[in-house]
Amino acid sequence: MDTVFQIVFILVHIAIIMGGVLLHVAYLTLAERKILGDMQDRLGPMEVGWHGILQPIADGIKLFFKEDIIPSGTNKIIFSAAPILSLVPALIGFAVVPFGRDSLHIGNVTFAPVLTDINIGILYILAFASLGAYGVLLGGWASNSKYSLLGGLRSAAQVISYELPLGLALVGPILLSQSLSMVSMTDAQGGGFWNWFVIVQPIGFVIYVICALAETNRLPFDLPEAESELVAGFFTEYSGMRFAFYFLAEYANMILVSSIATVAFLGGWHAPFPFLEFIPPIFWFMGKVYALLFFFIWLRATVPRLRFDQLMGFSWKIMLPLALANILVTSIVAYFVRQ
Amino acid sequence: MSSAPSYLPILIFIFVALGFGTVSLLAGRVLRPRAPYQEKLYPYESGIHPLTDARQTFPLRYYITAMLFVIFDIEVVFLYPWAVSFYQLGGVALLSMLFFIGILLVGFFYAWQKGAFVWD
Numbered sequence: 001m002d003t004v005f006q007i008v009f010i011l012v013h014i015a016i017i018m019g020g021v022l023l024h025v026a027y028l029t030l031a032e033r034k035i036l037g038d039m040q041d042r043l044g045p046m047e048v049g050w051h052g053i054l055q056p057i058a059d060g061i062k063l064f065f066k067e068d069i070i071p072s073g074t075n076k077i078i079f080s081a082a083p084i085l086s087l088v089p090a091l092i093g094f095a096v097v098p099f100g101r102d103s104l105h106i107g108n109v110t111f112a113p114v115l116t117d118i119n120i121g122i123l124y125i126l127a128f129a130s131l132g133a134y135g136v137l138l139g140g141w142a143s144n145s146k147y148s149l150l151g152g153l154r155s156a157a158q159v160i161s162y163e164l165p166l167g168l169a170l171v172g173p174i175l176l177s178q179s180l181s182m183v184s185m186t187d188a189q190g191g192g193f194w195n196w197f198v199i200v201q202p203i204g205f206v207i208y209v210i211c212a213l214a215e216t217n218r219l220p221f222d223l224p225e226a227e228s229e230l231v232a233g234f235f236t237e238y239s240g241m242r243f244a245f246y247f248l249a250e251y252a253n254m255i256l257v258s259s260i261a262t263v264a265f266l267g268g269w270h271a272p273f274p275f276l277e278f279i280p281p282i283f284w285f286m287g288k289v290y291a292l293l294f295f296f297i298w299l300r301a302t303v304p305r306l307r308f309d310q311l312m313g314f315s316w317k318i319m320l321p322l323a324l325a326n327i328l329v330t331s332i333v334a335y336f337v338r339q
Numbered sequence: 340m341s342s343a344p345s346y347l348p349i350l351i352f353i354f355v356a357l358g359f360g361t362v363s364l365l366a367g368r369v370l371r372p373r374a375p376y377q378e379k380l381y382p383y384e385s386g387i388h389p390l391t392d393a394r395q396t397f398p399l400r401y402y403i404t405a406m407l408f409v410i411f412d413i414e415v416v417f418l419y420p421w422a423v424s425f426y427q428l429g430g431v432a433l434l435s436m437l438f439f440i441g442i443l444l445v446g447f448f449y450a451w452q453k454g455a456f457v458w459d
Contacts, residue, residue, distance in 0.1 A: 072380040084360035091356040116348040145382035160408040167415040175422040309458035316456040
């Protein structure tokens with residue numbers, strides 16, 4: 001009986017996290033369109049609901065009822081499974097993200113602010129995030145379209161190239177907090193914004209944010225789906241719900257990388273000043289994530305897209321040596337400060 | 340709920356996420372229209388019928404990039420446990436890691452000189 005209760009409890013907890021993430025994904029698409037509209041001096045979606053507030057729901061219903069076309073010559077099993085393979089890693093990463101300090105009490109059950117605090121949290125997220133690249137690569141290959149194949153290949157090359165500096169940038173926070181767990185990493189940054197790792201690891205933070213943009217295929221690194229040359233890249237042939245899954249995966253990944261950046265560099269749910277701690281920690285966490293997401297959208301409206309050779313060269317010739325140098329300096333300074 | 344961190348919720352989460360994907364695809368199958376005809380099922384190729392199969396040869400550069408990635412990703416995996424126990428290991432660990440990164444850097448600059456990072 002106890003085991004059954006525990007599994008039901010975990011299922012409810014997962015439903016809360018997944019529902020929250022999917023709700024945020026839906027409204028992130030609306031926020032992106034609204035912000036881009038505002039930056040380009042137009043209104044964005046206005047028709048569905050007050051100022052387009054119901055637009056994501058209308059989009060969701062439309063995609064759900066769309067015909068699902070499987071083109072001739074595709075590998076049907078891989079074509080069908082690839083979007084799910086892309087979506088699952090983006091969602092399950094949130095299992096180890098600590099959203100706040102306080103537990104949520106509903107009746108006499110208590111939900112901890114993190115689903116499970118495993119001691120290899122950040123490694124777990126990175127390992128599963130790498131699996132997401134398979135969804136893109138397999139989807140592009142299975143489509144039997146030249147645009148999809150090129151988009152999938154480009155995406156795989158880009159994601160693996162930027163994963164190295166991304167992983168190296170996170171070594172700084174891991175070294176300083178002596179832990180891979182997201183919870184202890186947050187705990188190591190309490191007390192005020194001067195304890196946040198972004199203060200001692202500014203280069204690491206910049207490398208992380210740039211690589212996170214590339215990992216999530218966001219502008220200026222959105223070459224896998226460069227409309228001007230590859231139509232829609234790896235999901236050219238996808239329609240209906242399968243298309244929606246790729247879309248969900250991209251936006252869920254944006255929220256996930258912003259959450260990691262918040263935990264690893266921006267103090268997690270900690271308030272910037274001790275006297276601001278009366279505001280519930282979850283609002284600080286979400287505020288930091290929203291600020292990063294706004295920055296991502298802002299970049300999309302501001303910077304032009306890179307060329308593919310520039311993109312690859314930038315990762316291998318600039319980001320990787322810079323990330324290594326950052327680790328060397330950090331470890332040597334940390335060693336002598338500790339002595 | 341027990342206090343010890345557990346991997347069970349992650350396993351359940353994987354199944355829930357997989358289930359969410361499969362169920363919403365299968366549920367949609369009953370509800371959405373299905374009217375395929377040959378022109379609709381052609382892969383997109385700017386309005387013409389595709390002349391050749393899309394799965395042709397592609398540049399070897401992608402393969403070289405993947406190989407370099409494997410080498411350097413193993414380095415990242417080595418750095419994580421080193422970083423976690425950095426303060427307990429002391430100076431010897433710092434020196435050996437410097438030595439290790441130094442060896443990798445030699446290989447890195449060799450690959451650079453060989454033009455592995457040039458895309459044209």
